Amino acid sequence: MQDVTSPTNSANREFVAFRVGSQEFCIDIMGVREIRGWTQATPLPHAPSYVRGVINLRGAVLPIVDLAMRFGLGLTEPTARSVIIVVQVQQQVIGLLVDAVSDILTVSEASMQPTPDIASDLAKTFVKGVYAIDGRMISIVALDCVLPVIAKAAA
Amino acid sequence: MTVDTMAAIRLTFFQECEEQLSEMELGLLAMDEGNADSETVNAVFRAVHSIKGGAGAFKLTALVQFAHTFETALDHVRAGKLTPTAEVMKPMLRAADVLADLVEASRDGKEIDESSYAGVAAEVKALTLVGGEEEAEEAIDFQPTVIDFGLPEIAAEPIAAPRHEYRIQFTPHIELYANANEAALIIRELSRLGEVEVNCDASAVPSLDAIDEAGAYLSWTIRLSSESPIEAVREVFEFVEGEADISIETDGQPDVSDADIAALLAQALGSAPATEPEIEVATPALENADVEIGSALSSVSPLAEIPAPETVVPAAQAAETPKAVAVPAQTTIRVEFDRVDRLINLVGELVINQAMLSQRVIEANFAASSSVVIGLEELEQLTREIQESVMAIRAQPVKPLFQRMSRIVREVADATGKQVRLKTDGEATEVDKTVVERLAEPLTHMIRNAVDHGIESPEARAAAGKPAEGTVRLSAAHRSGRIVIEISDDGAGIDRPKVRASAIKKGLISPDAQLSDSDIDNLLFLPGFSTAATISNISGRGVGMDVVKRSILALGGRMSIASRPGKGSTFSMSLPLTLAVLDGMAVSVAGQTLVVPLTAIVETLKPKKGEIHGLGSEGRVMAIRNTFVPLIDVGTQLGFRGTVADPERSVAILVETDGGARNALLVDSIQDQRQVVIKSLEANYGTVAGIAAATILGDGRVALILDVDALVTGSFESQSSDELRYGTGG
Numbered sequence: 001m002q003d004v005t006s007p008t009n010s011a012n013r014e015f016v017a018f019r020v021g022s023q024e025f026c027i028d029i030m031g032v033r034e035i036r037g038w039t040q041a042t043p044l045p046h047a048p049s050y051v052r053g054v055i056n057l058r059g060a061v062l063p064i065v066d067l068a069m070r071f072g073l074g075l076t077e078p079t080a081r082s083v084i085i086v087v088q089v090q091q092q093v094i095g096l097l098v099d100a101v102s103d104i105l106t107v108s109e110a111s112m113q114p115t116p117d118i119a120s121d122l123a124k125t126f127v128k129g130v131y132a133i134d135g136r137m138i139s140i141v142a143l144d145c146v147l148p149v150i151a152k153a154a155a
Numbered sequence: 156m157t158v159d160t161m162a163a164i165r166l167t168f169f170q171e172c173e174e175q176l177s178e179m180e181l182g183l184l185a186m187d188e189g190n191a192d193s194e195t196v197n198a199v200f201r202a203v204h205s206i207k208g209g210a211g212a213f214k215l216t217a218l219v220q221f222a223h224t225f226e227t228a229l230d231h232v233r234a235g236k237l238t239p240t241a242e243v244m245k246p247m248l249r250a251a252d253v254l255a256d257l258v259e260a261s262r263d264g265k266e267i268d269e270s271s272y273a274g275v276a277a278e279v280k281a282l283t284l285v286g287g288e289e290e291a292e293e294a295i296d297f298q299p300t301v302i303d304f305g306l307p308e309i310a311a312e313p314i315a316a317p318r319h320e321y322r323i324q325f326t327p328h329i330e331l332y333a334n335a336n337e338a339a340l341i342i343r344e345l346s347r348l349g350e351v352e353v354n355c356d357a358s359a360v361p362s363l364d365a366i367d368e369a370g371a372y373l374s375w376t377i378r379l380s381s382e383s384p385i386e387a388v389r390e391v392f393e394f395v396e397g398e399a400d401i402s403i404e405t406d407g408q409p410d411v412s413d414a415d416i417a418a419l420l421a422q423a424l425g426s427a428p429a430t431e432p433e434i435e436v437a438t439p440a441l442e443n444a445d446v447e448i449g450s451a452l453s454s455v456s457p458l459a460e461i462p463a464p465e466t467v468v469p470a471a472q473a474a475e476t477p478k479a480v481a482v483p484a485q486t487t488i489r490v491e492f493d494r495v496d497r498l499i500n501l502v503g504e505l506v507i508n509q510a511m512l513s514q515r516v517i518e519a520n521f522a523a524s525s526s527v528v529i530g531l532e533e534l535e536q537l538t539r540e541i542q543e544s545v546m547a548i549r550a551q552p553v554k555p556l557f558q559r560m561s562r563i564v565r566e567v568a569d570a571t572g573k574q575v576r577l578k579t580d581g582e583a584t585e586v587d588k589t590v591v592e593r594l595a596e597p598l599t600h601m602i603r604n605a606v607d608h609g610i611e612s613p614e615a616r617a618a619a620g621k622p623a624e625g626t627v628r629l630s631a632a633h634r635s636g637r638i639v640i641e642i643s644d645d646g647a648g649i650d651r652p653k654v655r656a657s658a659i660k661k662g663l664i665s666p667d668a669q670l671s672d673s674d675i676d677n678l679l680f681l682p683g684f685s686t687a688a689t690i691s692n693i694s695g696r697g698v699g700m701d702v703v704k705r706s707i708l709a710l711g712g713r714m715s716i717a718s719r720p721g722k723g724s725t726f727s728m729s730l731p732l733t734l735a736v737l738d739g740m741a742v743s744v745a746g747q748t749l750v751v752p753l754t755a756i757v758e759t760l761k762p763k764k765g766e767i768h769g770l771g772s773e774g775r776v777m778a779i780r781n782t783f784v785p786l787i788d789v790g791t792q793l794g795f796r797g798t799v800a801d802p803e804r805s806v807a808i809l810v811e812t813d814g815g816a817r818n819a820l821l822v823d824s825i826q827d828q829r830q831v832v833i834k835s836l837e838a839n840y841g842t843v844a845g846i847a848a849a850t851i852l853g854d855g856r857v858a859l860i861l862d863v864d865a866l867v868t869g870s871f872e873s874q875s876s877d878e879l880r881y882g883t884g885g
Contacts, residue, residue, distance in 0.1 A: 039855075039856075040856065041857075042747065042849075042856055042857040042858060042859065043747065043795070044836075044840075044843055044846070044859070045792075045793035045794050045795065045843060045844070045845055045846060045859075046793070046794055046843060046844055046845070047843070051840075053857075054836070054840070054849060054857045055856075055857060056851045056855050056856065056857050058500065058503075058504055059499075059500035059501075059503040059504060059834070059851065060500075060834070060838070060839065061834045061835065061836055061838070061839060061840070061849045061851075061857055062839060063839055063840040092838070092839045092840070093839050094839060094840075147840075
């Protein structure tokens with residue numbers, strides 16, 4: 001199970017890799033709209049702890065999800081290096097607060113490995129699979145699960 | 156004319172039809188209410204007439220014929236032969252509906268079976284027979300469209316219709332091209348006046364080696380067949396006079412020179428400015444009018460004949476000729492919605508950018524009198540004005556929506572044999588266009604329900620001692636930063652025992668359920684509930700109030716019912732004004748800026764010692780002039796802080812909710828009053844309890860707009876939601 005990724009493999013995909021705490025994650029570059037620096041967010045009342053609030057993205061209100069908090073890795077203390085990855089998830093556009101963007105990866109579809117079977121809710125819920133690159137393990141984030149379905153009809 | 160241009164003109168025609176129809180409907184409703192002044196009647200007449208004229212140009216026979224019948228009846232009203240009583244207005248309003256249907260069908264290229272509206276057509280025709288003899292009809296038919304010259308010796312018709320044959324010789328000089336004019340454009344302009352036949356004379360073109368690329372070698376002979384007067388033809392050449400040899404000849408019988416006509420026309424126009432809107436008879440649109448006018452012509456004056464072959468006219472003279480037809484002022488333009496949205500977003504960015512620039516200037520310590528600071532202040536003012544103007548574009552009054560409802564009322568009333576009048580209120584209330592659009596369906600449904608289920612039959616009403624004619628009231632108003640739309644009827648009210656029985660029968664509630672009156676009323680919103688004893692094709696098709704409620708909820712709205720047996724029911728919907736502009740008060744709460752909709756605010760107070768009283772374990776009330784109102788700490792309510800604020804260091808804002816209840820909101824301080832742009836939280840996130848929407852402040856940060864109603868209601872619920880408090884405290 002230690003396929004080394006070779007660019008000649010069929011169906012190459014590009015991923016944006018980033019760091020959350022000490023772990024590395026990645027998301028498909030096609031879902032990434034832009035990457036921008038951290039700005040202070042306006043907190044939302046009654047929001048889950050991992051929703052840091054909302055920021056203004058050129059006139060649109062963008063919710064910010066603290067990925068570390070979401071993954072149960074503790075609250076991110078935003079620094080100058082912290083970035084917001086703006087992603088499109090179905091009809092919604094959200095910002096992911098991460099510690100740093102590390103890489104753009106080109107990997108083949110085939111080299112994706114299933115999520116190792118560990119007894120962690122985090123892994124089961126948010127990780128679609130992993131890539132092994134240069135001895136690093138990079139988990140693919142299942143974006144659909146990051147922002148919970150907020151009861152839209154809730155009054 | 157190419158297919159594309161035709162399609163574009165067609166599109167414009169139908170767009171204009173929409174406007175004309177709405178104008179017509181508005182006028183007819185005013186007439187129905189007894190305001191049949193000549194201006195109103197004229198406006199309706201003009202609208203129908205314009206539709207007919209345009210339809211003629213596109214050979215929409217069915218539309219033309221019906222419009223003609225309708226127009227004739229309207230003309231009788233205009234002429235005072237027909238009094239717009241209720242009996243007259245009823246078929247008129249029905250005719251308006253048919254006309255709208257025909258326009259729609261024509262637009263979509265569908266056919267409407269003539270038999271479906273033959274009854275209405277006959278009714279309308281019958282109206283004209285009452286007023287005067289049928290023979291008179293044809294003769295007076297086009298009279299209204301004609302300019303009243305006040306010069307009896309000149310019949311008005313002749314000027315309108317004759318076709319002129321022009322022979323135009325056009326030889327551009329070098330200067331024409333040098334001044335960036337283009338012969339082809341001028342010829343194209345001519346082609347707009349009528350049919351053209353263009354011959355190009357290329358005999359003067361030298362051989363290739365002798366050619367000067369800036370030279371002018373071509374000349375054209377153009378035959379133009381047009382209804383436009385010679386002045387219009389000359390006008391085409393206005394910009395190139397002196398840069399070309401231009402000669403315009405007209406073919407026909409020499410009787411009266413064009414110059415004379417022009418003089419008369421100018422004089423007539425000068426003497427009768429009020430008739431300006433009716434000059435449209437001079438436009439070529441009324442092709443269908445030719446026949447009728449033609450027959451009138453033969454009996455009228457020699458003016459009718461085609462004017463003289465008035466030899467060569469120097470183009471320079473054209474400029475001196477008075478303009479014959481006044482161009483009406485342009486009042487609206489059509490813009491794609493995306494463009495407006497883009498503009499709104501860009502202006503939003505501009506505002507934020509400008510605010511940041513101001514911040515930098517302050518940091519740079521410029522003197523307050525320096526030109527940089529002064530210039531920046533001007534910029535700020537301008538930006539604000541631009542923002543306000545741009546915002547006003549997107550907000551639209553609910554008027555067109557309400558107008559459509561009057562038709563629904565008529566149709567359902569007719570189908571059910573009831574007499575119903577729709578009264579509307581607050582039509583000028585502005586909401587975002589999207590809300591207006593998405594309201595149409597639920598509103599239609601509710602109006603149908605109100606007429607079908609709410610209003611009783613005339614007999615039942617008489618028995619209950621009510622006037623035979625029922626009233627459905629539709630109103631819109633801004634309240635607490637939301638738009639509240641109410642539909643009320645003076646019918647029988649909700650039959651609660653029947654609703655209850657029906658719900659039990661359908662298994663929606665258990666037979667021994669204890670329900671309050673309002674609980675029973677709310678059963679109407681349950682899926683699969685329908686009270687109609689028989690399923691009519693008007694309402695009660697299984698899709699009922701639950702669908703209505705769902706679409707209102709999807710818009711971020713709320714719905715409520717109030718009903719009194721025998722007196723009627725009121726359905727109210729409260730909807731957010733997404734993207735509309737909101738007047739709000741910016742306040743500080745726990746370090747955050749929040750916006751309280753100004754409409755909800757009654758007054759602001761500084762709580763004093765002794766005015767705050769505890770009530771129960773956590774509740775507090777505030778004494779305001781001997782009444783006690785619940786005090787709500789916004790900071791703890793929204794979970795921004797754990798401990799309640801000290802009232803004496805805070806400001807209380809007295810607010811009134813949709814239902815009229817008063818509460819005091821406790822905030823840290825008031826910043827200022829401002830207009831804010833409403834931004835949706837739902838689009839990328841979802842609804843947040845107690846928050847209506849978001850806005851973007853001058854410094855680029857997002858601020859939340861309070862939903863006063865939800866906040867107040869929420870304060871009576873358990874405080875457990877505070878456990879979900881936002882983690883970092885911002």
